Amino acid sequence: MPADDNIQHQITALTERLHHLNYQYYQRDISEVPDQEFDQMLAQLAQLEKDYPQFAHPNSPTQRVGGTITKQFPTAEHRYPMLSLGNTYSEADLREFDERVRRGLEGAAVQYVCELKFDGVAMSLTYQDGQLTQGVTRGDGTRGDVVTSNVRTIRNLPLHLRPAGPPQPADFEVRGEIFMPLPVFAELNAEREANGEALLANPRNAASGALKLQDSALVAARKLRFFAYSFLMPGRSMFPTHSASLEALHAWGLPVSDTWRVCGTIEQVLDFVHEWDKKRFTLPVATDGIVIKVDDFRQQELLGFTAKSPRWAIAYKYPAEAARTRLHTIQYQVGRTGAVTPVALLDPVPLAGTVVKRASVHNANQIAALDLRLGDLVFVEKGGEIIPKITGVDLASRPANAVPIIYPTECPACGTPLIRPEGEAHFRCPNERACPPQLKAKLEHFVSRKALDIDGLGAETVGRFFDLRLVSNAASLYDLPAKAAELAQLERMGEKSVQRLLTGLEQSKQIPFDRVLFGLGIRYVGETVAEKLAQHYRTMDALAAASATELAAVPEVGGVIAESVAAWFQEPENRQLIEGLRAAGLQLALTGEAPQPQSDRLAGLTFVLSGVFEQHSREALQHLIQQNGGKITGSISKKLSYLVAGDKMGPAKREKATELKVPIITEDELLAMLPTSFDAEDAVLDQMLGDSTAAAPTPAAATATGQTPSAGAGEQGSLF
Template sequence: MTTDIQQRLTALTEQLHHLNYQYYQRDISEVSDQEFDRLLAELARLEDEYPQFAQANSPTQRVGGTVTKQFPTAEHRYPMLSLGNTYSEADLREFDERVRKGLEGAETAYVCELKFDGAAMSLTYEAGQLTQAVTRGDGARGDVVTSNVRTIRNVPLHLRPAGAPQPPEFEVRGEIFMPLPVFAELNQEREANGEAQLANPRNAAAGALKLQDSAQVAARKLRFYAYAFLMPGRAQFATHSASLEALSAWGLPVADTWRRCATLEQVLDFVHEWDQKRFELPVATDGIVIKVDDFRQQELLGYTAKSPRWAIAYKYPAEAGRTRLLAVQYQVGRTGAVTPVALLEPVPLAGTVVRRASLHNANQIAALDLRLGDLVFVEKGGEIIPKVTGVDLEARPEGSQPIVYPTECPACGTPLLRPEGEAHFRCPNDRGCPPQRKAKLEHFVSRKALDIDGLGAETVGRFFDLGLVTDAASLYELPAKAGQLAQLERMGEKSVQRLVAGLALSQQIPFDRVLFGLGIRYVGETVAEKLAAHYRTVEALAAATAPELAAVPEVGGVIAESAAAWFREPENQALVERLRAAGVQLALTGEAPQPQSDRLAGLTFVLSGVFEQHSRDGLHHLIEQHGGKITGSISKKLSFLVAGDKMGPAKREKATSLNVPIISETDLLAMLPAAGDAADATAATPGSAAAVASAAYEQGALF
């Protein structure tokens, strides 16, 4: 039977690897999404039951779940040098002359590749298996982020036995990037949550790779393109182009935009071709990389202290336009943030016609000294988001006046507030301000929240404007208005039937997504999952204090205060009750994890620092499984402060001043029953738990 299970687990692993390759490398869906999920769930179940058979590069690693408190570093076997940059054809001709001189006039060919704007990554494969992923770092050493890179869907965890023979061990260099549609969606979500927008996809990708929870990295939908093969001597291939073809055959994603050029003129043709064509791609690019194709010639040319002599990066000049500022429009978001947007005379820029540009906030307007009628310079930040970067002061109209930021909400007239430490002015009238109320509804029905079929953002916004809905709970009153809805333009009976069915299905959406859909400021998708998993019911969540909420892993003080304040509001409490009456899921289904003992009953703990044997989330779970409670603040009532590595001195000082015992992770684990003592421990009383801890404290065992 064991052999059968191992064979099934291996077969599932190979099948899922194949399906991933077909989908992400060849755009072929051999099975439905439901069938793929079923196979993946079966594999996860078998790995959970028989962990001895699980493979390190199992397809189940794609979803993440590993929590890394510190990223170890590793030395690069081959230094990750930077490339020299050039910005003109004349510079490229000089580069070609240097190459020919270094090769004593020998003929050479080049490979041209688009320079994707992301984070450089080094992948090591041994016996066809991904064993290590390391960031560029300082070029000599980088951070090991293997668990995070395993979540990137188009990075092969094991290679295909195709094409040229694979060396036992080799390294692949490439770029990890965030696709433009994903970047736009992420910024929209951050804006809706009242968070600052990310500047460009490069920063977004680099930041995602350093997230401690690999499940969050998986949610960022990063992608990878390979651009270099390395091994001692690189004797496997004669040319760089041959190595790219082999990498592709082995299942590594190689962008199909590269080209081998026999002459410099062909290189220049490639540069000109992609000058505007690059804007059609779903990934940000900032130039072209030109490499000598022949590996032997690369070795002859060698390196400078900082870069190879056989390669160079041509950077397209940043596209900027000059146009007139016609007006400033102030938009009110879901959280009340008022964002200024420049309305411009149309100007062609980076492949599009720009009519609007971001002004960020009042500070930016003041820093630029903007005035209506100014001729302004506009660029695309990271070639993505248009922004005003300056003013042509010599062309400023006489008598122009500085722009005065509004003091009242442009939508409802409520006086604006500017919270301390924030850049945005906000409208506090979250229940009466129409744009905020409409945006909350649009958020509730969005794909990551309730995802109600037949009720997208445009439709729900239209219903709000017509007075048919007012808040999330009112959506579930729409079936009673079916006849009225069917009379609306572009609706009809079939559309109404689809909407009613979508509302019914949304009653099965899990509690964590409902919580995210409520639109509580700072409570994004991941935080909603953490809170729902911890409290399991909306009643328990609503009863929690801000310090208790802050003790939940990955929920900080600002988030905790915002969530606690939201649930204190009577109007929000009434909304929750109306959603309950509508049949929306306000609790996690299934049984909660059963406590293992009550050894820690009556005791409260604060966890601080990085721990060796368990993650903070794991210790949190252990304490609760044995009857203890976690809090986020230190007070006289606190039983113990559990100190890990790099704990902040302020917490230690406060605990010491209040005579709160400070214990280590080992001390905490010593308080728990051994595996064979679990039954006896369960019979203990809360008093005995305190007595056990007190005795250990008196004996000095907890220091």
């Protein structure tokens, strides 16, 4: 076999194998191979595609990790308008809908398909010859944004359909809902709260925001999922019924929720509505109603459309469930970053499938806006059906002795006077060195799954050790082996538990630098920022020596994050902590060789990049400058060599550069200063693949590339 044919065969075989493994994992909850083997195959495929791009498949599994930078999303016209459905909150309206349908069909027998209405983002997907070719948002129903590169990162969405079930049309469209699973949403909000960021309102907004991100790698990190609910093709459908098309989509490998049902009467429809009124709260996805469709496609054609919606379908929306209960007191919780969050303690009340005893009040502003008082009867709802929140006060029932709530001026845990930074909603305790709940929360964060993930040392255990004064900070965890005998005497520990803990501590010394950095809990430094900083500086020492201005020039790191990181490393106690971790043997540098400079063409020159660029992403241009000896900075000064101006650059930077007589150049002019053989995007890809192909993948690498070791059926359940 000729060499090229052999390479093409390898790429095709790996592509098909990985597509199959993804289908087994995300559709059937089956892990056919260990995660390490999966990641090694994926890395091998990525390298082959890089070396032989002419043989790469457009829907390769390597597209799952993202990395495409989209400056602006083009729009596309929908072949079939994405109309809205008529909504109702009334069962009487459902009966009227049934009567209209039967009149329109002149009394012919009719069946309905009832489906849960998932609260996400409507998406139109085009498949041609079994390959995903385009993903378009609803937009205005006539045109939408093309977000194909972002859609390709969704793990349970097949890029290549399975050759099973009925024959597939050469060209057809799938409509469905992209959503963020509730556990992912809760985890994302917990991380945002710990970092002092505003919480996302609900999973739908979180999914919508993710799909608008310009970097598809960031979209991949949001762990979005997809459910298909509609099949469309040119001309008359190849299926007699909607239910038959759903079965075919499932057979072809598309995720279809297994909660739909064919109903022969309106009474059966109402039974379905009643069944899921409470049952929906057990699902790992937000729902807000039921969609009822006439099953027979010929009957749908006969019924037709109004100007805005089909006559053969309707959406029943469950009313927002609310409850009235008594507010007893406000408890103030101190988080890892010192944010003091008020939590209302309530009389227990059933709400949306659970008994609610506590509700979020967010901050002092909301307490004032609601005019909350102790003893009030308050209305409670579940925001996005997840987080209970107080939405109002029954003022007519306010008791005469209701006590106004006075927000504390001192930390409820350590007594330190609270501060409220300008522009922030939360009051904060600045005593991060000695405030017990802050110290405990930092330890819990350090040992968490996304950070050091120390086996045998979860949040509860490390919190217990802190209370017993066995540990005080992250570095002190590595003194625990010397206390093994003492640990074994603790209740619920024992020799086996202690040995597991000690093994976990030893194994954590191999956790990569970026996760160690994330584990430090620096404010605003989440997983993505930690990874970017680690890739850019490669060692903890280089990162610690960087100024705020230099940090701000790193991709995904803005001024606020840069100031926070620089301030953290300036604290002597934090530098002492780093030395303790170094002495314990943790990874404080990236393994493998740093990317070698391509040339010294830009040696001695400094650059600021501003705006959106056409030929390369900003990250690629920054990397390009550094690989040719130049330096990146975030501010304009007299010492700056060049301001590289892209589209939509802010006028303030241009004015300042002009005032200081700093040369302003275009992207083309920058590229003209470099060796013509240099490819910025390839350089970034080399950097991304460098460490992952040099050693066996870590659990973090498995998460980034394909199969998540801890996901499995527990995360996905029957719906995923």
